[in-house]
Structure formats: structure tokens, C-alpha cells
Amino acid sequence: MRQQSGHRWGGYSNAPPTVVELTGDHYSVLKPQGIPELAAAIATRLGGHR
Numbered sequence: 001m002r003q004q005s006g007h008r009w010g011g012y013s014n015a016p017p018t019v020v021e022l023t024g025d026h027y028s029v030l031k032p033q034g035i036p037e038l039a040a041a042i043a044t045r046l047g048g049h050r
Contacts, residue, residue, distance in 0.1 A: 020045055022037055022038065022041060023037065024038075
């Protein structure tokens with residue numbers, strides 16, 4: 001990790017990751033039958049309504 005002006009830079013974010021529980025595994029949610037579950041989880045996390 002590099003430092004610049006006292007800031008620590010590493011990865012994509014300094015915030016802890018958000019974990020969202022899905023019924024499908026990490027491969028099945030990317031297949032056509034899993035897309036609705038994934039889209040609904042994303043919408044819920046972002047505050048959208050589905």
C-alpha cells in the first residue's frame with residue numbers, strides 16, 4: 001500500500017465490505033435464473049424498491 005499526505009491507499013475502499021446473504025451460490029446468481037435474486041439484493045442494498 002502506498003501512502004500520500006498521511007492517507008492510506010489500498011484496495012477499492014477503506015470501508016469494510018457489505019455482506020448480502022443470497023440463497024444462490026456465487027456462480028448461480030450470475031446465471032439467468034439467479035439474476036432476479038441478485039438484482040433484488042442490489043436494489044434493496046441501494047435503497048431501491050423492487
